Amino acid sequence: MSTFILLTVTGLGLAALYFLVASGLSLIYGLMDVLNFAHGAFLTLGAYTAWVVVDATGSLLLGVAVAIAVGAVLAVLMETALLRRMYGSHVPQVLLTVGLLLAITALIRSIFGTDALQLATPEWMNEVTEILGAPIPNNRFVLIVTAVLVYLAMSAFLAKTRYGLIIRAGVENRAMVTALGIDVRRAFTLVFAIGGALAALAGALAGVINNAVSPEQGMSLLIFAFIVVIIGGLGSFRGSALAAVLVGLLQQYANFYGAVGAGDLIVVLMLAAILLVRPQGLLGRAAS
């Protein structure tokens, strides 16, 4: 029983990471039809920014805050300076983000080396709390609480604010929003900033969980986030959250109870099943 609880909490922690990455990806795709590979670069950048700040000041909180800021600023720069030049041509946009992912990851590797770097985290984060007899590292709770807070904040933002309304309407029908005289491009920049900030946050938190940062972690997390996005439904914020929880839990259970790597393979099989039965994803709109 205690193993099961540990697996569940760890799975939810993983789900929290997937959610932070996937929700940004999904909103960006839903609003702008851009599959943003550079999201993986934001992740890695976030992780390394946190590492640099923690190395200099010793404060993890400050490190995460700076990482979020750097992620948001870079995402805005990328959107306004590069992507904006080619709206309407989807494939070149995807290619552009692929090029940025490769270049930024390589840049980080050349500065910090290929090996993982130790990330110092506060003592209490690595200590365990017992829940129903299961010893659970405290950093899992940090992750889950952060993701829940982000979910609530984003839901409120999307439901209650003017820009949230524009974003939701833009995901639904961008042409109509533009026709009503609303400048959707500002919403583009905003969504990119949010996505970049969330990705950098996820990267820093992944560093906290692993107690280390490495240049490759962005890519592997990104791929599972892509899977989460498709399973949840492209453009659906709630779908991302639901799919993240499903994928995170399933992966943990299968990895523990099944063969080596079974969890990761099962997630891909789940994706295949979704594509066969419900190609638009769990909460996605039917393909037009």
Next chain:
Amino acid sequence: MTDQMIRTRPAVEPRTRRGPRAWAKPVVLAALPLLAAALPYLDVQVPLLFDGPLGSPGVLHVLSLMCVMAAVAVTYDLLFGFTGLLSFGHGLYVALGMYTTGIVLTHTDLGFAGAVAWVAVLGLVVPLVLGAICLRVGGIAFAMATLAFGQAGAIFVVRDPLRITGGELGLALPYEKLPEPLVGVINAGNRYWLALALLVVTYAVVRWALASRPGRVWRAIRDNETRVLVLGLRPYAFKLMAFVLSSFLASLAGLVYALIAGGAHAEVTEATFTLGLLVMVVLGGSGHPYGALIGGLVYTYLNHRLGQLSTTLGGPLSEPLFILGVLFVVLILFLPGGIVSLVRRTESKGGA
């Protein structure tokens, strides 16, 4: 990308109609492979480009890799540039060819012929099944689905649940089971010819397929899938055909790759490998008869050469992928047609 094609069409047609130069094309087509085949016999130093003479094993190895990767790029462009399918899992089929060769040779007594047969069978069946699933969705969702299956392949190889792939270390081919003429430093020339033959055959098959009736439907799907549907054709079946052909050729390239690299390695299964293919195709010029071929040769050469120079170049320049990634971004922003469009631009200037 489509308006690029429309714009360039008038520039090409008058030239093919011009009488005196009509013979030039087939002569060049025949001369280039022959020239390439003669390289091992040339004891020429190429300063700056290569470290040793052209016939030396080290240089031949690089040339072999260039040929194999160009062949893979050509198969990738069949999907991306000619059918409009953006796949992020093409490396999976190269890995399929590589690892099937390695596994059959290491774990069975079927020998080299058995390995080739297995690659041929799996190279048809696996893309047929996976393509049938992935093509259920179009556009970006298709790209993500192929990426996910590619990732499943990477996990299978690296985690190695069946204890057959050698995990992260890869799988070295048992030399005693390989045909004698393909083994050893002394036979680098033979392996180069094999790679060159692979490139020529792959290129010829892809050209032939594109000239056939399904090939025209592929391009029609790229330009406007709805119109193909309205005309009463099933895009799904044609896309699957392109997917299987391209993946089959890629797994054959994987077989040759394994022979040249002396084994299978897990790098091929990584998403970065397929992203590299994408860079090659766009670098050369996607959807162009020989764009992918040139892109594959140039990219592989640069990747290798920049890796060699990395000790002399400092900082970010020591990472080949940094230079190639930046180059890629610049290309997309300023030269979307790739290298071939550059050539054509200067050509039309000279003609006018």
